Amino acid sequence: MKSVLLGLVVSVALFAATANAGDAAAGKAKSVACAACHGSAGISPTPIWPNLAGQKEQYIVAQLKAFKDGTRQNAQMAPMVAGLSDEDMANLAAYYSSLACQ
Numbered sequence: 233m234k235s236v237l238l239g240l241v242v243s244v245a246l247f248a249a250t251a252n253a254g255d256a257a258a259g260k261a262k263s264v265a266c267a268a269c270h271g272s273a274g275i276s277p278t279p280i281w282p283n284l285a286g287q288k289e290q291y292i293v294a295q296l297k298a299f300k301d302g303t304r305q306n307a308q309m310a311p312m313v314a315g316l317s318d319e320d321m322a323n324l325a326a327y328y329s330s331l332a333c334q
Contacts, residue, residue, distance in 0.1 A: 253289075254319070254323040254327070255326060259323035259326050263324060265312060273331055274286070286333030287333075291325075293322060
């Protein structure tokens with residue numbers, strides 16, 4: 233009984249982890265506006281803006297949500313994230329986390 237219960241818990245955890253996984257290809261298509269500051273490959277051309285390449289998906293999503301809900305305030309990022317859906321954020325995060333950091 234314990235092994236069945238453990239298997240069920242693991243299955244639910246794996247499903248939850250993959251259910252919110254973004255689509256990197258869709259994120260790449262959505263990243264065009266981001267590239268002006270964060271670079272086309274997620275490596276910023278200037279130290280003013282952070283590199284996004286190789287960041288963890290959860291971190292990117294958390295930051296985008298914080299910018300969108302005003303928890304984290306930034307005059308440049310607020311309008312950039314205003315129209316993003318949760319799916320857009322997950323897709324962008326999947327794309328940038330798939331890139332190699334330099």
